[in-house]
Amino acid sequence: MNVLKIVVIGSGVVGASIARVLSRYQGLEVIVLEREPDVGWGVSKANTSIIHPGHEEDPDQHPLRAKLCVRGNMLWRQWVRELSILSTWPGELMLYTNTAEEKEARKYLEYAKRNSVPGVRILDKNEVQAVEPAVNPGVEGALYAPTAGLISPFEAVPAIIENAVDNGVKLLVETEVRNIRISSGRVLGVETNKGFIQADIVVNAAGLHADTISHMAGVEPEFKITPRKGEYILFDETVESKPRIILHTTPTPKTKGVYAITTVHGNLMIGPTAEDMPYEFKEDTSTSREGIEYIYREAARILKNPPPKNRVIRVFAGVRPEPPGGHWLIKAYSDPWGFVNVAGIRSPGLTAAPAIAEYVLDLIRETYDVKLVEKQKWNPYRRDITRIKNKRLDEIDELVKSNPNYGEIICYCKMVSKAEVLEAIERIKKIGARVTVDGVKFRVYTGFGKCQGSFCRWRVANIISMELGIPLQEVVVKHSPYGIGDVKKLWREKVSVQ
Amino acid sequence: MEGKGECAVKTLYYDTVVIGGGPAGIAAAIKTREKGLKTLLIENRDVLGGIPLQCIHPGFGIHYYKQDLTGTEFITRLLDKLVESKTEYLTKTYVHSIEYIDYNDKVVNVISPSGVLEVHAETIIYATGARERHIFEIGVYGDRVDGVYTAGEAQTLMDIFGVLPGREVVVIGSGDVGLIMARRFALEGARVKAVVEILPYPGGLMRNVVQCLRDYDIPLLLGHTVVKIIGKKRVEKVIVAKVDENLKIIPGTEFEIPCDTVIVSAGLRPNIDLLEKIGVVIDPATGGPVVNEYLETSKPGIFVAGNALVINDLVDYAVEQGERAAEGAHKFVENNGLPSEKWIRVVKGRNIRLIVPHYISGKREVVLYARVSQPEKNVYIEIPEVNYRVFSYGVRPSEMIRIKLKPEHFKKMSSDDKITIQVTPRQ
Incomplete structure (x- = not known):
């Protein structure tokens, strides 16, 4: 049987999901390319983390988004179990405070019916207070959608990739695509900073840069992605008035609404803003005073008791890819033969990702006439990292007795042991990504707490230094080394110049 | 109680458990031993000593030892005394939780590489020090890039591990640690471009302003704030602006300072998470517990000392508080509770x-x-x-x-x- 070589560009949640779905079949060699040191560091990392029900998607304007969102919502329930991804399924309330907003909210009830989203209904003022006491009493009513959920997006992507790699997928990080090589109307492969990689099929899941990749393949020259920035505030997990249910304001023509959620890690998170940025600002994840103040004002509309500013532990921003007209561009081309666009995947992309992956599989099968045969030994499961937090003391005792590293706490705020840090490092190595302080942080939460890493960052860096056998100063934090050298480096430079 | 299972973990009994092996905790432990108490000292890190271990500058012990010592000298003296006192101690030991069972019975649940321990004690002396305020607490926006360190983290890197964080430095906040680190960077040949302080007066001791900044020609920008950090992979520059008397940014006063490193020295906060969880009353002004003259908190038999009580300027005060708390613990054990008052x-x-x-x-x-x-x-x-x-x-x-x-x-x-x-x- 001939091997079909498929290169997936981008290891965000979309690229990762496609890789996982492809890994199920015999005769496919799947390589995922990522330009960052680790997986899921782009659009997938900083977002609202909601698995949407699908009632906000206009079935006339965006039938594909509606269909794949509803399907994705169902698939995630299976994926989080198979891959041990942290998730909660609290449902959501679209809050309204006046008749104009109520009219808008009722529109989504109609969408829900047409998109076959189950259980959506209107709650009156009293019902809202009864189901969610954290809501501002000024709220007049809400549209309730019970199928809304939350996941940990930055853990989901490594989980999916781990499983894909376990099933034979290969990951190459710090690999940037420079060109798509095409000959006689057929894809030959991709040119990267690390050399040429041959491929029969190239799947473009490059997030914010998917337009550039598409242009490299000579298709959709008019297709341009607008970066849309969203800023968020994250509060300490001990704040009161954390909502049990996902809360958000009714969308207006200008904004999609602001959310207040209790993340799967137990923090109150509020956001996002929605700011269209100039084309060159795709990498701009900076935060602003104006953005954060806007979120505070919106939070006061949603919550009865918004927490004070001194309980903020972090502000951050993510950039989302906004395609023209909001239309996802998912298409397999016959010219050039073998090029597939999965581009402009804006919200509800996180929700739809597993369904997008199935859809892309079907496109590949149909367009390129690929005969898909399931592997006999495909492993759908991935085990989560063993963590001591939330375990009983006797369970922790047993873990420590089996491995003393569970008894050495590295991150005080989040109670993360050395064994967990070591396991994160092992897993990063296993998928072939670069071990960084941030990569460890997003797997085991070292530095996620109140102190934001001032106690534990050097400890984590020290463990990485030991494990990789490199000096502490060479350990990479996110993109740069932890230090520039030893303390006498600058004097040595000065002396040698003279 | 959540967190307890069927099978019991190892249980120990003490008169007093001292949590935190820095100056306040060590001084407290020594004093309780002098008074004849059965004491256990617990420390997170692999060594006792706390923050002075990384303080190679002088200014320690002027009151307590009537001598100007470095941090390391100071803590070595104190540690020698601890060894003499034959205090039992555990390092690499993390306090998972405190349970207040009765006025004379508390449980400190700890995790250590040898297993989980349930330590019963009549009294607790809580001396866990402080944490540093970080960049997200002080209204600095912009890119979240590498090259941003808290002052304490930079100090750990330089003076415990011999690693230099960067070559062109801006320090945010003029707290003592920030001033000391500004000098520390200058001493290693780095360029400290400015220390930026939002208030119209410095946050640290006058002696540090003189000895750490003036002596090294490091500019102190009072009434200024860092508005934004800018950079792609690492810090490239900061935007600084003047503030008015209400600490609001004055538009039009912004200017850039190119740098590759930002040191955040925006003050300390008492580390009191475990006390908050059991409902100890907190004073919003100090950020630490409300205490009586024995430094006993609102929970009988739980005492607090050092920076967990109040942010001190001098280690001497932390030690004095440790000893005071130890006297309280002794009195508590002796009388089966402090007298009504x-x-x-x-x-x-x-x-x-x-x-x-x-x-x-x-x-x-x-x-x-x-x-x-x-x-x-x-x-x-x-x-x-x-x-x-x-x-x-x-x-x-x-x-x-x-x-x-x-x-x-x-x-x-x-x-x-x-x-x-x-x-x-x-x-």
């Missing part, structure tokens, strides 16, 4: 921002610590109810006021329920 409240008067302790008995010698809200020159520091009055050429928020009241002060008290610390201008 009609406590006298210590009240904040004019230009006083915070006070510790919050209650005194009026029967014995007591040390009060206070900070002013605003710098002020030629003033009296007064406690009118006990006829206490001392002249000072100047008070500043960064310099703690320490007042020792002796029993004779209380003999002619004009009030039986409060005393007021105040600062008044000399007419």
Whole structure:
């Protein structure tokens, strides 16, 4: 049987999901390319983390988004179990405070019916207070959608990739695509900073840069992605008035609404803003005073008791890819033969990702006439990292007795042991990504707490230094080394110049 | 209780458990041993000593040892005494939780590489120090890039591990650690472009402003704030602006400072998570627990000392508080609880921002610590109810006021329920 070589560009949640779905079949060699040191560091990392029900998607304007969102919502329930991804399924309330907003909210009830989203209904003022006491009493009513959920997006992507790699997928990080090589109307492969990689099929899941990749393949020259920035505030997990249910304001023509959620890690998170940025600002994840103040004002509309500013532990921003007209561009081309666009995947992309992956599989099968045969030994499961937090003391005792590293706490705020840090490092190595302080942080939460890493960052860096056998100063934090050298480096430079 | 299973973990019993092996905790442990208590000292890190271990600068022990020592010298002396005292201690041991079972029975659940322990104690001395305020707490926006360190983290890197964080540095905040680190970078040949302080006066001790900045020609920008950090992979520059008297940015005053490193020295916060969880009453002014003159919190038998109580300028004060808490623990164990008392409240008067302790008995010698809200020159520091009055050429928020009241002060008290610390201008 001939091997079909498929290169997936981008290891965000979309690229990762496609890789996982492809890994199920015999005769496919799947390589995922990522330009960052680790997986899921782009659009997938900083977002609202909601698995949407699908009632906000206009079935006339965006039938594909509606269909794949509803399907994705169902698939995630299976994926989080198979891959041990942290998730909660609290449902959501679209809050309204006046008749104009109520009219808008009722529109989504109609969408829900047409998109076959189950259980959506209107709650009156009293019902809202009864189901969610954290809501501002000024709220007049809400549209309730019970199928809304939350996941940990930055853990989901490594989980999916781990499983894909376990099933034979290969990951190459710090690999940037420079060109798509095409000959006689057929894809030959991709040119990267690390050399040429041959491929029969190239799947473009490059997030914010998917337009550039598409242009490299000579298709959709008019297709341009607008970066849309969203800023968020994250509060300490001990704040009161954390909502049990996902809360958000009714969308207006200008904004999609602001959310207040209790993340799967137990923090109150509020956001996002929605700011269209100039084309060159795709990498701009900076935060602003104006953005954060806007979120505070919106939070006061949603919550009865918004927490004070001194309980903020972090502000951050993510950039989302906004395609023209909001239309996802998912298409397999016959010219050039073998090029597939999965581009402009804006919200509800996180929700739809597993369904997008199935859809892309079907496109590949149909367009390129690929005969898909399931592997006999495909492993759908991935085990989560063993963590001591939330375990009983006797369970922790047993873990420590089996491995003393569970008894050495590295991150005080989040109670993360050395064994967990070591396991994160092992897993990063296993998928072939670069071990960084941030990569460890997003797997085991070292530095996620109140102190934001001032106690534990050097400890984590020290463990990485030991494990990789490199000096502490060479350990990479996110993109740069932890230090520039030893303390006498600058004097040595000065002396040698003279 | 959540977190407890069927099978029991190893259980130990002590008179007092000291949590935290820094100066306050070590001093407390030594003192409890002198008083004959059965003591266990618990430390997170793999070594005892706490923050002074990484303090290679002088300024330690001027009051306590009447000598100007470096941090490492100071803590070595204290550790020698601890060894003599034959205190039992555990390092690499993390306090998972505290359970307040009864006024004379607390449980400290700990995790260590040898297993989980359930440590029962009649008293606890909580001396866990402080945490540093980080970049997200101080209204600095912009890119979240590599090259941003807290001052303490930079100090750990340089003086424990010999690693240099960067070559062109901007320090945000003029707290003592920030000033000391500005000098530390300068000493290693790095360029410290500026220390940026939002307030119109420095946050650290005057001696540090002189010895760490002026002596090294490091600019101190008072009344300025870092608005934004800019960079792609690592810090490339910061945007600095002037602020008005309400600490609001004055538009049009922004300018850039190119740098590759930002050091955040925006002050410390008492580390009191475990106490908050069991409902200890917290004073918003200090950020630490409300205490009586034994440094006992609102939970009987739980004492607190050092930076977990109040952010101190000097290690000497932390040690003094550790010893005071130890006396309290001893008295508690001896009497099976501290005696009932009609406590006298210590009240904040004019230009006083915070006070510790919050209650005194009026029967014995007591040390009060206070900070002013605003710098002020030629003033009296007064406690009118006990006829206490001392002249000072100047008070500043960064310099703690320490007042020792002796029993004779209380003999002619004009009030039986409060005393007021105040600062008044000399007419």
